[in-house]
Amino acid sequence: MATAVAVLDVKDFKPEVPPDWCPGCGDFGVLNGLFHACAELGRQPHEILVVSGIGCSSNLPGFFRSYGVHSLHGRALPFATGAKLSNHEMTVIVTGGDGDGYGIGLNHFIQAMRRNIDLTYIVMNNEIYGLTTGQVSPTSETGMITKTTPHGNLEGMLNPIALALASGCGYIARGFSGQPKHLQKLYADAVRYPGFALVDVFSPCVTFNKHNTYDWFRKRVYRLEDTAHDSTDFHAAMDRALEWGEKIPIGLFYRNPNPRPTLHTDDPGLQAGVLVRQAAGVGRAERQKLIAEFT
């Protein structure tokens, strides 16, 4: 993309407030990758809006120097959708956790992909509820023992990658916070993708998830970029999405080679340009035409 002029530095996105995550939290790697990706993208901090929900990971906007919104639990995507439609020149990045996005906010996640709103959605997936101190999550493995599943999780694991494929998401990737350089590339490509982009990130909770640890992931993850995987092939992506166990793929699963129009490009009300710059109110001639429809 021609817009990627690397005149910015990582420090441009670092605020004075340091993250208050637990030492060793996977979210540090996620944030670091985002600093580098934004520096690479060349967007000024005031041209970026980071919207989050609620949870440990949703504190991220407070630790990132740009415009930010720390919204309600599970509602970051609708908030960000309204924001993007209102000013589609902004780069809008949504961050949150698995409970926020795949639990309480799951409906919005599916709808946002279906309507192809041009957002980048980064989910810090730690397979546990951390801020509430260790309850089962939609992405916890079946059988996993947590505070609320003392006899093991009876429910199946939600597969966000397969769900995203089925929901029409055009850019689907997975990263691991143990590999921030890799994350940087996935984020930058996700932001550049014209449409809804998902980056699910394995971001270990060192305090409450003693099962899915850094070591657990390091032993299993492999990069799709190191294989012959064709990321333009939907069916191949679905096959990879279903892999789980001894080997777990990360990297780019799918990038739609023929992206659908984004919501803001086709919305009838946005044809005159960026909404927030349009004059408010209705001129006299137009008013009289509308009133005449009632006579």
Added chain:
Amino acid sequence: MNEPDVVVGIGGAAGDGVASAGNTLALSVARQGQAVYAYNSYQSVIRGGHSWLRLRISAKKPLNHGDQVDALVALNQDTLDRHLQELVAGGAVLYNSAKLQPAYAAPPGVQLCPLPVPDLTPAYRDLPVMQNTVAVGAVIHLMGLDFKGLESVLESTFAKKPQVVKTNVEAARAGYDYAVAHFTPLAKQLHATSQRWALVTGNELMAMGAAFAGCKFYCAYPMSPATHILEWLTAHAKELGICVRQVEDEISVINMAIGASHMGVRALCATSGGGFALMTEAVGLSGMLETPVVVVNVQRAGPSTGVPTKTEQADLNQAFGASQGDFPRIIMAPLSMPDCFAMPALAFNVADRYQCPVIILSDLLMGEGNETVDPALLDVDFEIDRGELITSPDGRGAAREPYLRYKDTPSGISPRAVPGVPGYLHVAASDEHDEDGVLISDVYTDTVRRKKMADKRSRKMADVLKHLPAPTLVGPADADVTLVGWGSTWGVISEAVERLNREGISANHLQIKFLVPFHVAEITAALSRSRKIIVVENNQSGQFARHLRAETGITAHGHIRKYDGEPFEPKHVVAGAREILERGTAVVEVLSTEPGWQTEHPTGTAGDWTGRAVATAHTSSVAT
């Protein structure tokens, strides 16, 4: 009040075309200078059931749908059976004689007007709905109006299909001519005037009023009776440059609207009580982020799914209590359909100025009712006050102090920069935060900052009232009784108060539009001379009466309440006031008993104290 008014009732099953026949009639008479107020009592079915539309028509603008029937257009046997007995002397009943026959004798002085529809329009054979066109033609004549209004409406309705225009105009003309030749005009005759009228619903006015007031973003989930706001805005989104989206649920709706507003556009969303319940948490988000949003609740009868097609004013407590915690909110209720037009402009202005949620409580009666409005009154270029909004980097000096989004100012209002403007970076958080937006929620007991920020927000409410006109007492100052209502009951109470004064009971009227904040001083003063205070409201528990007492300490002497799904009619309020004054009744609960309905749905009501003549002799002859 010397102008005669005619109430036309049109009844049929869903699918018989009651609403479109009513719309054609209303527009036709409006084009002859007649004002209309119409209310459709319908069921939540797409086919079948009973739909009962009443149109009150007069050269003098009616404020409600009245409480009698002068002309009945029966589209099916059920309607004829139910409503024939309600007609008043001098009235007429029109029906297709090829299909329907009265099952009992008409009340004295009521004219039977059988229309041999198959003989009047050959199109009827393939298109049964043509009976409606014939009947509308006939009733226009009976009211004393000429044919040209109806003809022009049919021409514009079917403008793209000349053959359909021809068929309809011929059928309508045949009905009109048949009435000229065979029927006696109604006792009450209307006279054409040169006044132009726009025929509107409260929902359409709410939508158009919002657009005129600068609304740029609207989203909603379809929910009766608010859906027509979405439909009007969708239909006009492209030409007006408004982003209008249908969204997966009302949780998403309000969060999306707040998100849009956060970036600097005026955003509106509308729903009914059930949807508003889902929005609740985000009402508080708007309060905490200090990002304005305007939410319309077009109330219907609750609780839960309730009665989706019936009206009620029972969501007041819900609006008071929407969302946890303390934060500034503004709640207002339009008094009439024309008020639905002006209210979004006011709501947007105070929402922007005070950076808080504004809740508008409309209801099904206004939202879906039809009324004529002088079109000149709709051509309004509303004043748009965005409050302290920063949309460009101008005005920031070289010696920049850090921008504090939530600056603790004397007014409590902090200048609001929208994302995208260089130099004003900040995070807006639903957690408690300090002036710079940084969270204090995770800080160990920072009591001082927490209290400071809560106080800052609540301080904003101190001068909201200066933007909201206080209610005034209408009628004799020294009246025996004061009727107090809120929202949509304005028109019906106004007429009831007039009638009470005519009947020798000195009465005045106070109607409340602004619920929060409340004009405590003005309302207390207005009611201080009242000998008897009666609160009239469309709910069971007296939600407004409790609010009045909580805010002012004033306890009403009597209550007239209605929660049977149907709106008040003037006679209900007159009879209720008399009951309270003459018999000392504390709470009068009004029930609209339709005599003919009792065989289907026995209500157990022995009589109808509201004064309607219950034709008990006829109830046994009702066929279903």
